[in-house]
Amino acid sequence: MDNLLRPFLGRQITRERRLFNYRLSRARLVVECAFGILSSQWRMFRRVITTSPEVTELCVKAACVLHNFLRRKTIGRTSRTPVE
Structure with a gap:
């Protein structure tokens, strides 16, 4: 899909790509934590x-x-x- 971000693959990637992967990972964690908080309060997010x-x-x-x-x-x- 054109609107999804994927991390760069491989061990030998440039510094900029490693930084992108790190920031993408941090953003994913923030979203996962937010949905964890929402699902603990709102039943509709548990299914x-x-x-x-x-x-x-x-x-x-x-x-x-x-x-x-x-x-x-x-x-x-x-x-x-x-x-x-």
Whole structure:
């Protein structure tokens, strides 16, 4: 596919290609960690999503927005002392 990045293969690759492979690997880890966090909170990410790519994209975006909203609410609540 034209829109997927693959690491360069081989042992004797240039410094620039090794740097590209490293950065690609780090980016993949960030995405995997993000989906790990989302799947721990949202059940829909624990199985195959059987909708169209457009609907799947909207679901992922909505889950990210909800996750950020809930984190802000939780962080704001834990930093204050309870009012009696």
